[in-house]
Amino acid sequence: MRLLRYEWSKLARLPALWGVLALCLVFNCLLIGSGGRWRWEWNEAAAMTGRLGQRVDTGFLDGLRQQPQSEYRDYLLSAAEGMTDIYADYDLRPLVDYYTGYVKSSPKAAALTERKYEQLAERVAHLSETGAAMDWYSGPITHNVHQFLYGVLMRAVLTEGAVLGMLSMLFLLGYENQQRTAAGVYASRTGRKLCRWKVLAGLTWAPAIYLLLAAVTLVVFLLFWDWSGVWGGSVSGQFNYAIDMLVRRPFFTWADFNAGGYLAAVVGLGGLLTVVFALLAAVCGTLVPNVYLSALVLTLLLCGGAAAQTFCAQTGLWMGYALLTFQPVSVWLYVNGWFTELGLNAFVPWQESMGTGLSLAICGVGTALALRRFGRKDIST
């Protein structure tokens, strides 16, 4: 534990890290400011749901009608009166045909797609039963604000957390070579086992930095955006929708999520994904002693994976593409659609969770093997 604290302190003593962290927070605040065009409308609609509740029923409509007359109230009223249970007779066939049409050159990928939408049909029936479509979330502006929060802000937070986590891990693993202390350190009683403490320090530091970024960013966001009345609303309400490859569809989630639960789930999965990226950095940092070279290898690994996925899509290797959608970079790319069916980005339900879990397992084993190899190789100083 003493060694873990020493490794953390090496990071904490790094002024550049705190400088970058501060810059990230400033950048996130600027991003929050860039969403200002929806803020008034959201805050009005959200304040109203605080008084009327999330479920749009006769009580909600009566309450809305009793609000002081204004052009905006009439707009909301017409939107609310036009709400129907979109899940009641939702036909998934066009979506199935659209996506299986893409991947038909690979029968296995097509079968996986078919199977995914069969399972989604059960979810659609369930969403209809719960009346999730009739949840207001926060009215007609929901999609824009939801995408702003998850597609812009949370993506930025996740990217910053992952990058800082990876850099911190590489920094720790390359620290002794950089300071020319490797010979003394690895000839001590702890010896090469110090690397385990370094990896553990990096693995705890990465999600901690991510959570700090997420907490500060979300607190600033919530200072300007009123979410007080919307936490309980379903994210599958009909004003929320997703667009993939220009096709619009409701926000089908694989479980019932309200706005608060969904945010917590995204933040939580983001933390795990940060750990995955840190583990990848641990593998590279352990195998490649030069910190700059290991950063280069890690970059090539991440970009190479994304490039391979694009290549598979372009050349019609859909089964290869399907497998590559589980990689961490791919999971990171579709953060704004996590826990939904994800169109061509997913071939099984809960793909982002399964992808993250698999990556955790694979990178965990990879790190263990890399550490084992480090324990058996010469220390070059």
Next chain:
Amino acid sequence: MLTVEHITKQYGNFTALEDISLQFSAGVYGLLAPNGAGKTTLIKMLTTLLFPTSGQILWEGEDIHALDEEYRGLLGYLPQEFGYYPGYTPRQFLHYAAALQCIPKKEAHRRISELLKLVGLSDAEHKKMRQLSGGMRQRVGIAQAMLNDPRLLILDEPTAGLDPRERVRFRNLIHSLAEDRIVILSTHIVSDIETIAGQIVMLRDHKLFCCDSPAGICGKMKGRVFEVPAGTALEENQFLLSERQGEQGTVLRIFCDTPPRGAGPVTPGLEDAFLAIYREGQV
């Protein structure tokens, strides 16, 4: 007892050390060889930083890699290039080294105070390492090597950066420490070990050249080191070792098997032996 059994270290086609066998028991051992002869490679193998390509190193009969941390817990090591954390004070750095040696905090605190006093750094213990002179940093390195009161102390070029007074103090310290432990001191500065080493290990052509007492090594040179006046033309098989200022001007110290005309034999020192053994082209 530390035993080196037929160890060889190869990097691809390059053989850094070949078939070295040695035995170390309590006392000071000077590892004397010019740069590139394999001193540091041997030391890195003794400290488990490198794995031998063949052969094994035994501590009390057990392989040091099998003993792992148990062996390293007995070891104190000052690397040739002593790295440090510039933002740490000597005390903080030694506390970190104590954590690496798994020394309990309280004990470490006491030991660090003792060692800082011993190496004359009590007044500088709260200065950042980056503010210390090279000699002071080297003294921190010596202190960290002695933190765990090692039974095997390995010092690679320990006097680099020390001024003459510090060198003498260091030599005295090593001498006093060597009573009940093995001290291996690698250097190419002959005066560092001439007076304190009981045995000198010399490497040549990446092989073990000799392991003998300084007197034994000098004895082999007896009758082969001569002094001639400066300006004397040297014949083939006469090797210039050094020049010095004699009572009647500059004299040349030469090494040869047959006495040169007009020259008188002199008592060879360890430096003469070193220069004779590693004369030009011989590493």
